[in-house]
Amino acid sequence: MFTGIVEELGEIVRLTEGAEDSAVIAVRGPLVTSDARHGDSISVNGCCLTVIDNVDGVFTADVMGETLRRTSLGVLKPGSNVNLERAAALGSRLGGHLVQGHVDGVATIIAREPADQWEVVRFSLPPELAKYVVEKGSITVDGVSLTVMEVTGDSFAIGMIPATSKLTVLGGKAIGDPVNLEVDVIAKYVEKMLGSRNV
Structure with a gap:
C-alpha cells in the first residue's frame, strides 16, 4: 500500500526484455533503496514492483507481460525519469490517499x-x-x-x-x-x- 506522495525522482538504468512475455527493469533511486530488501514493494510511476535485488542504489524488479501491456512502463528507456515511492509504513502519516500500485x-x-x-x-x-x-x-x-x-x-x-x-x-x-x-x-x-x- 502506498500514499501517492512521491519520495524521489528515479532513473531507469536498463530495461531488459525476457525470453517470454516479460522484462527486468533496473532503477536508480538512492533514497528508496536505502533500506530496500529483496521482496519489498516500490511504486514506479504508480506500478507496484517487487525488489529482486538492490546494489549501489539500483534495484531490479521483474515486470510481467501483463504489466507491460496495461501500463506505460513498456515505453520507458534508459535515462527516463520515474516517480518512486516505498510502501507506506504503519504508524506514519497518510499524506495522500490509499494507493495500491495496481494500474487501472x-x-x-x-x-x-x-x-x-x-x-x-x-x-x-x-x-x-x-x-x-x-x-x-x-x-x-x-x-x-x-x-x-x-x-x-x-x-x-x-x-x-x-x-x-x-x-x-x-x-x-x-x-x-x-x-x-x-x-x-x-x-x-x-x-x-x-x-x-x-x-
Missing part, C-alpha cells in the same frame, strides 16, 4: 494551461474508468496522489502546484505523453457491494 489504465495528457501559481493539466479518461472519477475525488497519476478539479465525459483535470511539477515526472510530461492511472479503490468496492444487493 493508461491515459494521455491532452492539455496544459498555466495559471497564476499552478497549472491546470487535463488528461484523457478511458471510458471504463469514468464512473470512478468524481470532482474533488482522489486519483493517482503516474503514482502521484491528486485531487480531481473537473470531470467531463472523456477527460478530467487536476491543478498541479509548483512542488508537484518540480518533484515528480509530471512537470516534464508533454501533451500526448502516456500516464498510468489508478482510480480510488474504495469506489470499486462500493460498486461491487451495491451491485450484489438484490433491490
